[in-house]
Amino acid sequence: MAEHELDLAALSRVGMMRQKxxxxxxxxxxxxxxxxxxxxxxxxxxxxxxxxxxFVHLSTRQGVEIHYVxxxxxxxxxxxxxxxxxxMGACGPRVRVIVACPGDDSCRWGNIDTKKIARELxxxxxKQETPSKFKFAVTGCSNNCTKANENDIGVRGAIEPLWVxxxxxxxxxxxxxCPVNAIERKENDEGYSYTTDQEKCINCSICTxxxxxNAWVAGRKGFTLYIGGTMGRIPRFASVLKKIVExxxxxxxxxxxxxxxxxxxxxxxxxxxxMIDRIGLENVKEALLGKP
Amino acid sequence: xxxxxxxxxxxxxxxxxxANAVRVKAAxxxxxxxxLLEVLVDEGEAVLRVARTLKxxxxxxxxxxxxxxxxxxxxxxK
Ligand code: SF4
Ligand code: SF4
Ligand code: SF4
Numbered sequence: 337m338a339e340h341e342l343d344l345a346a347l348s349r350v351g352m353m354r355q356k357x358x359x360x361x362x363x364x365x366x367x368x369x370x371x372x373x374x375x376x377x378x379x380x381x382x383x384x385x386x387x388x389x390x391f392v393h394l395s396t397r398q399g400v401e402i403h404y405v406x407x408x409x410x411x412x413x414x415x416x417x418x419x420x421x422x423x424m425g426a427c428g429p430r431v432r433v434i435v436a437c438p439g440d441d442s443c444r445w446g447n448i449d450t451k452k453i454a455r456e457l458x459x460x461x462x463k464q465e466t467p468s469k470f471k472f473a474v475t476g477c478s479n480n481c482t483k484a485n486e487n488d489i490g491v492r493g494a495i496e497p498l499w500v501x502x503x504x505x506x507x508x509x510x511x512x513x514c515p516v517n518a519i520e521r522k523e524n525d526e527g528y529s530y531t532t533d534q535e536k537c538i539n540c541s542i543c544t545x546x547x548x549x550n551a552w553v554a555g556r557k558g559f560t561l562y563i564g565g566t567m568g569r570i571p572r573f574a575s576v577l578k579k580i581v582e583x584x585x586x587x588x589x590x591x592x593x594x595x596x597x598x599x600x601x602x603x604x605x606x607x608x609x610x611m612i613d614r615i616g617l618e619n620v621k622e623a624l625l626g627k628p
Numbered sequence: 629x630x631x632x633x634x635x636x637x638x639x640x641x642x643x644x645x646x647a648n649a650v651r652v653k654a655a656x657x658x659x660x661x662x663x664l665l666e667v668l669v670d671e672g673e674a675v676l677r678v679a680r681t682l683k684x685x686x687x688x689x690x691x692x693x694x695x696x697x698x699x700x701x702x703x704x705x706k
Pocket of ligand 2 (some may be wrong): 503504505506507508509510511530546547548549550551552
């Protein structure tokens with residue numbers, strides 16, 4: 337097929353990107369949550385040997401790309417990958433591959449099942465058309481390895497610490513341990529109490545994991561939901577839409593509202609976060625959460 | 629500390645992780661029942677590391693207080 341007969345927009349929809357070298361393309365593959373089976377990797381390796389130049393590029397968002405595939409071979413290569421169960425990724429103004437850290441599957445800090453949420457988001461939104469590109473990230477805890485706040489929608493596992501008076505020995509250790517000085521000791525009629533300032537708390541689990549008597553325990557558990565993050569040309573850190581979303585149902589409802597709002601209000605090529613700045617964060621929050 | 633009888637003081641300020649925690653672990657290993665060890669440690673990463681080590685090896689943290697620089701952590705056996 338000659339170069340001019342190829343529909344670039346259609347190719348970008350299926351994860352093929354034109355290289356600067358005439359006639360050559362990048363094949364961008366889908367790996368939800370960054371996971372690939374060994375058998376899938378073997379197929380990718382063989383396709384890269386056969387149709388590419390024998391290497392793959394790992395992108396910054398857990399993507400696997402086969403470079404230097406000639407346009408004549410794109411379809412053959414795609415079919416071989418499909419045979420092994422590998423889908424193509426996405427380019428252009430649409431929902432990109434969902435990234436996630438290992439979460440509570442294998443990481444000792446993980447608070448949530450990141451992979452399950454990533455797969456759910458993938459089945460709900462992958463490749464949907466949006467005003468500009470749209471990225472989701474799921475990260476298991478406030479160590480934030482998957483950088484939830486650099487994505488259009490970020491989901492982060494969160495545990496709210498709860499103080500248990502009976503077992504506290506009043507040692508005072510938790511106060512200097514808290515990285516954001518959210519813990520305070522207060523004298524009161526019954527003696528004393530330790531409290532957290534939930535505005536400040538970043539749900540890092542340091543207090544709950546390091547108090548030697550386990551006087552800090554997990555209280556409310558859930559997800560911190562971020563909206564409107566982006567890096568790129570005009571970086572913008574995400575805003576917190578809701579600090580603790582307690583159920584998966586509510587999480588998906590809020591995400592759906594956010595995506596719908598962006599589809600309806602975002603201008604062409606305007607990223608979600610930049611739309612939020614144009615409309616005003618408080619207005620967007622009100623539209624998504626209702627009046628406070 | 630007025631009402632604590634401190635048997636030893638160990639200063640690990642300025643010593644980086646994990647060497648600070650290794651020294652603390654060696655020192656608490658020498659503690660007899662009822663004895664207290666005071667550890668002087670930097671704030672931030674250092675106290676996190678030392679607290680982790682003490683918790684994992686089953687010691688009791690009696691009192692933690694800020695000093696002019698860094699922290700005083702008083703430790704005993706369980
Ligand atoms: S974000 Fe948390 S759960 Fe995920 S890999 Fe990092 S430390 Fe582990
Ligand atoms: S570290 Fe635990 S025991 Fe010590 S003051 Fe804080 S809550 Fe109480
Ligand atoms: S979870 Fe982290 S930020 Fe929140 S109070 Fe505990 S130590 Fe501080």
